Amino acid sequence: MKSRPTILDVAKQAGVSKSTVSLVLQGASSVKDETRASVRKAMAEIGYVYNRSAATLRSSSSGLIGLVINDLRNPFFTEFAALFQMELAQAGFATVLANSDEDPKLQSQMISSLVEHGVSGFIISPAYGDEASTLAVLEAANTPTLQVFRTLEPEGRTFPLLAPDYLTGGRLAAEHLVAQGCKKIAFLGGLEGRPVTRERMAGYLSVLEEHGHEPLILTGQSTRAFGKTMAVQLRKDHPGVDGVICFNDLVALGVLAACPDLGIKAGRELRVVGFDDIEDGQDSYPPLTTVSCNIPDFAASTARQIVAWIKEGKAPPPESRSPVRLVIRASSSD
Incomplete structure (x- = not known):
């Protein structure tokens, strides 16, 4: 890593003395507003951050x-x-x-x-x-x-990036729905163009291509409200959809919540799979099938790696992916 910018670098950039920069950092009222603005601008330009400790x-x-x-x-x-x-x-x-x-x-x-x-x-x-x-x-x-x-x-x-194996998770979800007999599977949620959306979607797309199924992608906010809205839209505009993979469990829970009012039997007429395995999914009706990222192990691994980096100078590899698994519940299986 390159050296952190210093007060001397700020002083040089702003054309003032080191003591003037120190006074600005301390919030001294004796510094003229024009000088203060010049020093703050110089700090932003070189990426200087005052370290109180x-x-x-x-x-x-x-x-x-x-x-x-x-x-x-x-x-x-x-x-x-x-x-x-x-x-x-x-x-x-x-x-x-x-x-x-x-x-x-x-x-x-x-x-x-x-x-x-x-x-x-x-x-x-x-x-x-x-x-x-x-x-x-x-x-x-x-x-x-x-x-x-x-x-x-x-x-x-x-x-470095530490993340679950999103691509495999998408594949597991799609393969499960295909095995359950779904013919038209939609992917719901996730902001379009974001790397995490593309990754969670990639496994879904590869499985559908292998089985000759046409994808249906409806991106948007990763919220329960979006899931409810999408359930209505699917019923209206895409009645043939019999399976959905959601960007996360919140979207999936929104879909499940909307099904009774729409006269849809979740788990039979519409099979629903989420992503993340949050606790609420165990208590939904029906309980939510989801891709588990095993957060306890992920948190422990993250803690170990940052501590080793700080104490021993051992930087993690540029990218690491943790394993995921599919937890099958009644929202996708009879």
Whole structure:
């Protein structure tokens, strides 16, 4: 990794003294507004982030790990965050949790704040959008950083990616529905063009091609509300659909919730498969078939790898995929 920009670099970029930059960072009222703006602009241009705990970090690890999650309202990410925090605690580290709420601007701000407070490493499930700004802040931080579940970068990425084997998960779901006799299988949810959507969809598409089935893809928000809307749309515009693979369990639960009012017998007339294996899927009616990402093992592996990187300098490989499995329940099987 390249060296983190320093106060001297900021001073040179802004054309001021080091002491002036220090005064700006301390919020001193004696600095003119014009000078303050010039220094802040220089900081943004070179990717400088003020580290309030620099002295501590020079002598030892802060013992803090920043965990930045794109959507903590989703039970899938909440489960991961809780398990990851407990695994880190056993290794003597504390977790500082931040929810970006799918807002890339907020995400960059939170990462900068965590760097200021001296975190020893980052785990980030990134929000999409304005990727360059987020990557610039992370690169300038020069701190061990793992991406989980999603990636902001193409192959050859700067930061390692840890993610479930989404492609295999899509294949398992599609092969199951084909084996159940489904002739018209739709894929529902996930924002179009996003890498994680393409990956979860890829296995579905390959299986349908192998069996000579035409795909039907209806992308959109990964929410229960979207699932309910899609159930209505399928009934109206695509009555021949007899199986659906959903981007995540929330979409699938929305589909199941809408079926009774539409007069659809879920599990028989319409077979439904989700993705993630959140707890709510076990208690839905009917219980939800889903692709399990085995979050307990995933959280433990993530914790081990970031701790090894911080303590021993052992960076993970550029990309690692964890195994998935299909959990078959009544929503897809008689």
